[in-house]
Amino acid sequence: MTGFIETEEQQALRAAVAALAAKYSYRDYVLPRARKGEPLTELWDEAGALGFLGVNLPEEYGGGGAGMYELALVMEELAAQGAGLLLMVVSPAIVGTILTKYGTEAQKRKWLPGLADGSSKLxxxxxxxxxxxxxxxxxxxxxxxxxxxxxxxxxxxxxxxxxxxxxxxxxxxxxxxxxxxxxxxxxxxxxxxxxxxxxxxxxxxxxxxxxxxxxxxxxxxxxxxxxxxxxxIAQLFAGLNPERIMGAAMAIGLGRYAIAQAVAYAKERQVWKSPIGAHQGISHPLAQVKIELELASLMQRKAAALYDAGDEFGAAEAANMAKYAAGEASIKALDQAVQTFGGSGLTADVGLASMLGAARISRIAPVSREMILNFVAQHSLGLPRSY
Missing domain, CATH: 2.40.110.10 (Butyryl-CoA Dehydrogenase, subunit A, domain 2)
Structure with missing residues (x-):
């Protein structure tokens, strides 16, 4: 990425991942399996076969040789179709990164190819x-x-x-x-x-x-x-910046999904002879959430770019801020989407209410909102530590 412009390869990756995710829609594929507590095996396997899961891992071990920016891009585009893969956060991002940096040659050869193609999960x-x-x-x-x-x-x-x-x-x-x-x-x-x-x-x-x-x-x-x-301690935290970056990407994608559903409905649903999206009571809250999601996305991309450039401290600050902003924006986006649908937003047919619990996780895990505020107060503002 140069400045704010993604490379042709990154744009092509976004398009390819979005096309894959469109085959595994939230309502028809993800939600029925989630209700049964079944993993998204088919999506995982196809994403692995296409090289998406290991895009950040070294090429010599079967990966794509790219960075955390590209892996987060994959996560965001999957989540933007309601098909985010939680284990991408832990398997290729956290464990894959730690093994790449600190594993022995034997450990890398044993585990990284499987992480890259999705045939193994750690x-x-x-x-x-x-x-x-x-x-x-x-x-x-x-x-x-x-x-x-x-x-x-x-x-x-x-x-x-x-x-x-x-x-x-x-x-x-x-x-x-x-x-x-x-x-x-x-x-x-x-x-x-x-x-x-x-x-x-x-x-x-x-x-x-x-x-x-x-x-x-x-x-x-x-x-x-x-x-x-x-x-x-750096050995442990080598995997935690990627965790925050990926968590932010997943939350941003979820927010995008929610807003897309709400906007489509607001264009079609008519009350008093005009689409409800024509009314500022509907359009302004959606526009506000769109802005907040875009701001969170900018910070998430900054965090990934800093991480890939080797700026550990800069990445830590940006990753924490991105995770905070994305969590808040995604919760707000989903809440506003439900509100846009009215009572229909709570029905199984629409499927948004089923996402409320998952969205709420982003304010708690992998690190709570309050601990991020502690980090920013101490490290970014230089205030005395409170704990």
């Missing part, structure tokens, strides 16, 4: 019941036993474990139970002895499930360790 396990946003309080521990490692701990709100081959678990070595977090990252196969998952009951309509994980003396070989055992 998910990410960081959140704990008593840690939440405070990752320094992680209590999952790893201790050496000869050449092996033994993991013990518990994780919560881990997405897509039932679809995954392994989970990248964030732990800490036993001698770092207190003090600053020095994470040790391990690829844990989902069939490893002592690894147990329990599906969490969620009150939202989503095709992907959340899990609580229990690690009870899970024994892993030395080559399960990703990166250094006494890693700097």
């Amino acid at each position: 998910v990410f396990g960081i959140t704990e019941p008593d840690a939440g946003s405070n990752s320094h309080q992680i209590t999952t521990t790893a201790r050496r036993d000869g050449e092996d490692w033994i993991l013990n701990g518990r994780k919560i709100f881990i997405s897509g474990v039932d679809q995954a081959d392994a989970v990248l678990i964030v732990s800490r070595t036993e001698d770092h139970k207190t003090g600053k977090l020095k994470p040790a990252l391990f690829l844990v196969p989902v069939d490893a002895p002592g690894f147990h998952k329990t599906q969490q009951e969620m009150d939202i309509i989503e095709p992907d499930h959340q899990f609580t994980l229990f690690l009870d003396d899970v024994r892993l070989p030395a080559d399960a360790l990703v990166g250094a055992e006494d890693a700097a």
Whole structure:
């Protein structure tokens, strides 16, 4: 991208992804599967076969050799058709990035080709019941036993474990139970002895499930360790900027979908002899949300461009701001779309109300609105830390 103009390749990628997503409409494909709790397997497989899922991964391992900008572009265009793929956030974006930067050659050759074509899925396990946003309080521990490692701990709100081959678990070595977090990252196969998952009951309509994980003396070989055992915090956060960028892209796409539905209805629905979209009570709120989505999109693209340019701090600031702006705009867009439809907006035929829970997630995960405000206050404004 040069300035605000995408390259011909990026424009072509947008068009190709949009064409794919149009085949898997929200009402006919995504929503019926989400209601049954079934993953979007057909869409995932086709997106992988077309090279969309691994567009950010190195070419030598089967990826597209592009960047986070392009992967976020894929996510946005899928979500703009109501077909966002949650596991894109964790598999190629978080885990794929960490493996690319810190994995051994053997780990890269084992996992990255599968992540690139979608035939393998790796998910990410960081959140704990008593840690939440405070990752320094992680209590999952790893201790050496000869050449092996033994993991013990518990994780919560881990997405897509039932679809995954392994989970990248964030732990800490036993001698770092207190003090600053020095994470040790391990690829844990989902069939490893002592690894147990329990599906969490969620009150939202989503095709992907959340899990609580229990690690009870899970024994892993030395080559399960990703990166250094006494890693700097940067090793962990290498995957978190991409997570925020992808979350923002998904929220922006969802907002685009909602507004497109509302605008189409506002052009057709007539009351008092004119389309309701002719009335400022309808048109102005939709125009306002359009502006806010575009502003969020600009910040998301800035974050991705900074990340791809290697500006870690600039990307962190922009990614947090993008995630905040996109979350707020997408919730507002969906709410306004429902309001535009009136009572019809709450019907199963329209399908917008079923998206309300998913949209609300963007204000909470992967980092809450309040923690983003803390970050901006401290790092962008230079105000004293409050926590």
